[in-house]
Each structure stands twice: as structure tokens, then as C-alpha cells.
Amino acid sequence: MPNLAIGILGVSPPPGGGGFDPDNTVIVAKGGTGGVDSNTIQGAIDSITDASAAKPYTVLVFPGTYIEDLMLQPFVSLYGLGDTLYPVQVVAAAGAAITLPNVAAVADAGLTIKGITFISAQDAPMVNLPAGMGSFFFRNCMFLHSVDNLAQNLVEQAAGELFFDGCELLYNMDGNTGGASEHNVFSVTAEADLSVKNCRLSANIEDPTGTVNIIHAANAAISISFDNNICRSYTSGARTCLFVFTESTLSGDEQKFTGNYVELSAPGFAGQATTYLIDSGGNNSEVRSVHNVYEYGTVAGTENLVIVANGDALYSRLDYWGTNADPIGLGTFENTSMWDPDNMELAGRQNWTGVLTPAQITANQNNYNPTGLDNAAIMHLDSNGSYNITGITAPPQHAEGRILVIYNTNQDKRITLMDQDGASLAANRFALGGKDFVIEAGQCVILQYDDVNNNWRIIGSSHTGGGESIIKGWIQFSGQGIVAIQDSYNVSSIADNGAGNYTVFWDTDFANNDYACVTTYHDNSILDVWTPTSLLAAASAQVFCWRSTLVGYDPDFYSVMAIGDQ
């Protein structure tokens, strides 16, 4: 059909092309006759009878609302000439908004649809590609599918190649009595290629009877390329909200997801959210995920990071997984993401903040739960005496594997963590292997909550914590000339009481005087020396060095060690 309207209406040629061929261009507008070939889009398409690879046509559509279901034909592209103020809108009349043609060969490359908003409230897909080998491009289009009781999908592809670039696809549904087992933004059911780039997708499904998927690739020979998209999926019912469900057996080169933001929410009762479900019949599906952000909104039920069936695989590289849920299934989940909570690798400086400094402890503490404990990584504890803590309240939501560092900031008083002390609730107690742990003055301890046995355990400390088998204090000092302390531990001072007569004072007292104290000497010139220890007290030990004549003697060096409860 000849056309003279391009010049008359001042229509600009499409970018990147060589301009419209007036002989192969058809003009559509809602009204008027001057230069207009048709008042309906379908009428314009149907008027074209000789389109081919050598003679492609373009249908230029002026702004307006067109209520019709489009049955496209090969080599006939649609270009909307509207803008956001005066859009070109196509409202589905009774069935699929767009049915793409069946072309027999790849060489029969299809068509481009650009700049058109499609709206549908029909119980039918908006885009339907049932058969053939054509390639179809959607650019800068919008698809608004809002319907009740829908038992269909937004895009149904059973063949060919579909490309979406810069499009927005909104899939809203409220209630479903159609019995569909799933609702998909993209439902691909046979050998096909799907490429989606730079698009925004939203599935907002109220009360569905089946799973809500952004993509379901339900065939072994489906290739997917999904890049730089923003996807949000929400379902209010007790169903699974899923990003990708693939049954394809293709490799990671043909199932690629790069640079996407994905957010899944399932706040309804027992609603579940899963990022990937990979389950191919051939047990050799591979999905490659690179530099994506996966976030969960509110999920009432189970959050599954991924579900990978036996033999299938997901390779994640530099993704952000905004959940700490574990992957499930027997397949491969190889995750080298930098910000993966399950396999975190931190190359640089690490700072633990979240310091809590509670009020000074003035009594023994049971189920210790100072304000702010839930969000603390480090507790600075001070006390006005040496007190016991029998348990720390473990917030149920954050207890699993939690790390808590405790500093005893007092320079004199000790804090004792009591082993399995019944004064605190069982889930708040410390499991210390039968021995209490003393946090010495100025020392610290690292606890981790063992969510298997529901107890706090010590995984590290700056000191020995009062173990009975550990030396609690020692000193070496000279016994000739001016007394000089060579080295010591847990000793505050020594008193020189006379020849061969010293008192060692401990920094931290022993629990009583039932501890063991050993004294020896170093002196090569005298052999008849003995060093009895006597007068043990909790705070000190008086030691002697005597010749056989019972005369006090000062050897070159004394050594004193003490072991016992403190």
C-alpha cells in the first residue's frame, strides 16, 4: 500500500535506521483521513500483503487508545509515535493483546514493536508467541496486566526468540479461581530464547492459588539472558514467590543473570520466597549469576536462598544475597560472592562496633539483659565487687551463632561466668565444661551462642579464666645485693622481711589458702640450702630460704610459683 503521510504529518524516521521508506510505511491514527491509512492498528497490518525480508513494513501509530487484539505478521513492525503525555495505548479487547506470527525460518527475522503501552484486563496473556522461529523485539514498551481471577501469564513463549529492552512489565492480579498452579511474568514452555535487558518488572499477586514466578523456563532447551533489570515480586497468599524456576538443561553460558536487582516478598501466612529453583530432568542445568542483588522483603514462611536439585548447579559470582538462609537440595551451589552472608570474605580492615556499656554491676546477675544487649557486639562491664553472671539473655531472633565480646573494664574486680547455673534460664546459661570462668580485671572473653545446645560458649579469651591446671602467679627475683624482680605474673609486690625471708603479694587473691606454692632457688656456690614455703594466705605467700643450720640465706635467685583456685 502506498503512503504519503510521512511528509505530510512530519513524522520523524526511527533512530539508527535509514529512514522510513514511504512506500513501505503505513500510518494509523484514531481520526482524520488526510494522509492516514487506517483508524485501527490491525486494519493497517492487514492492509499489508507483500511484506518480506526484502520489503519490510513499518506501521506508525499516532497517539490514542486503540481497543483491539493484535495479530501481527512477519516483517511488519509497529512504532508508537506518542510520548508520556500523549501515549499510544493498545487495550486488549477480548484475548491476547499481541499474538506474534509463526514464521518458519530463523532468517525470517520478525519485527520490532516500540513505544507502545499495552493494557489488558483479559484472562489471557498479553504477549503470545505460540510457534515458529521468528525473532521479535520489544523496545520501550509498557505492559500493564491487571485482572482478577487470572489463570494465565503475562508473556507466553513457546518458540522463537523474544527480546525485551527498556520495557516495563506490571503484572497485577487479585484473587484466582482459575486453578492455575503458577503465575508467571515470563512463561517459556518449549525450545526458545528469551532476552530481557534494562527492564522493570513487577508481579503483585494477591491471594494466588499457585507459585508466582518472574520466569519459568519449563523446557530443557530454553536459553535465558537477563541483564540489568529491576524485579519485584509480591504475593500475599500462602504460596511461594520465586524469581527463576528453570528446568532447562543448558549450560551457564545460556542461562545468565547479570546485574539485576531482585526483591521477593511473601508476607502472607506461611508465604515463602525463593530466589532460584533449578531442577532439570537432565540433571545438568547450569545457571550463572553475576553481580546481582537478591533481597527479601517480609516473608512469613521460609526463605530459601536457592533450591538446586541433584546434578544441577548455580554458580554465583559477586552477588549480594540478602538472606542468611541456607541453600537446599543436593545440587551444586558454588558461591564466591564477596557479600554472601554464608561465605563472607573480608579482605580489608574489620571493625566491630556496637559497644554497650551497661550500668555498673552491683550484685550477681541472672539472665543478664542490659538495655541494648540485642544490638551489641561488645559489652564493657564494670562492677563494684567481684560478682557472678549465671546467664545472658539470648534474644531468640538473633541468637543463632551470635558472637558477643565481654570486657571487664574494672581494674580490680573480677566477673565470673558460672557454668550451667540454674539461677538463669537454661537457654541463657553458659556451657563451660564444668568449670566457671573468671574474667579477670581488665581482661576480656569472646562468647558464641551455640544454637544446637542453646548455651553460650567461650571461643576465645585474653587469659586463662581460672582453670585449675594453670599457674596463677609466679615470680623470679634476685636475693643478692639490692632486691630486683626479674619477671613476674599476678604479683603486685614482694616484701623483704630479712635474710632468706620474703612475702610475695598477689595481684589477684586466691580463693583461700588451700593452694600450692613452690619455692626454689638458684645458687651454684651453696648446696645445703632449702626453701620451705609457709604462711600461705589468700593474698600472699611468705617464703624462706635457709641453710642447713637454719640460718636465713639469700641465694642468687628465688623462683616462686602458685597454683590453685582464685
Place this chain on the structure above:
Amino acid sequence: MKCRVVYKPDGTVAVIHYAPKSRLSYEDAMARAMKQFPGCDFDDIDTSELPQTRADRNAWRGEKGVGVRVDAGAKAAQDAEKRVAQKLEAYKLRAARTEVEASADPDRQTILDKIDAQLAELPQVDRVR
């Protein structure tokens, strides 16, 4: 290095030396030690002000504000005590020597040599023979 001299009621002194690796301060460490010497006067002095040899340690005496000195009377008593101890040791060795001489111990001569060597080390040994 600073130390604390404690003056006991009997005139003897105790010298408290602070342990540099203590987690307590000097004052706190001294306070702990002073519980052993209730009511006693003391001075904090530098260790260079103490007698530089401990040979007469048991003769050290002192009082607050004066410091530590070696007391002549106490030293004489200490020396007398040392002499008695040495005589006692010499008597023990002589008694042992007599017993060994009378024995048929095959190592008798070796033992006697060792006793004689120890007797020779005692400065008062000739007087007590």
C-alpha cells in the same frame, strides 16, 4: 627504683619492692602489702638509699625519717649467731668424722676427705676442734 621501707615495732625493717608487671598501681600494690604491717610507719625511698649488701640484712634497723642503717649491736648479735651456727656445723662434722674413722666403710677415706674439705671452709673450725 622506688621501694617502701616499713618500720616494725621491734625496730627491724621490711622492704617492699613493687612488681613492674603488676596490673595494680604502685600505691595500690603497696596498700595490699601494708595489710601485713598494720599500724607501721613507712617511707618510700629509692633503692639506692638501702645498704648495698645484704650480708648484714638481719641487722638492718630503721625509723621513719631516718632511713635504714646497719645496727652495730644487731650486727654483733648476728655475727655471734653465725659463729654459733658455724660451731654447731663443725661439731656435727667432727662427730661424723669420728664415726667414719671407726667404721670399715670401703669408701671411708673418700668420705673423710669430703668432711675435711667442709671443715676447712668453716672459718672457726680450728677453735672448735
